[in-house]
Amino acid sequence: ADVLGxxxxxxxSAAPSLRDGMQIPANDPMMYVSAMAQATKNLGFAVTAAVTFENPYALARRLSTLDHVTEGxxxxxxxxxxxxSAALNHGMSAQMSHDER
Structure with missing residues (x-):
């Protein structure tokens, strides 16, 4: 799983997750895929991307690049x-309601 906050x-609050190191630091998993794909030819990779905060073109471009370098x-x-916290990290005052997302 990936989280944006x-x-x-x-x-x-975030205090328990920060105290216990739950997915902290939250690195971008897409950055690791091309390196891991070069180390193996028999594994597939799946990355999480939240449509709430992704620009459609930029996401499509990154996924297309990963599709190319991983050979599908x-x-x-x-x-x-x-x-x-993800909404706050993206400049919003609060997370949108479930139905809006």
């Missing part, structure tokens, strides 16, 4: 994101 649901071994886990 620290987990902030439990106890209403890339998949996309489509999510809409739910963390308020």
């Amino acid at each position: 620290p987990y902030d649901v439990f106890e209403g 071994r890339i998949g996309w886990n489509v999510v809409s994101s739910y963390l308020n």
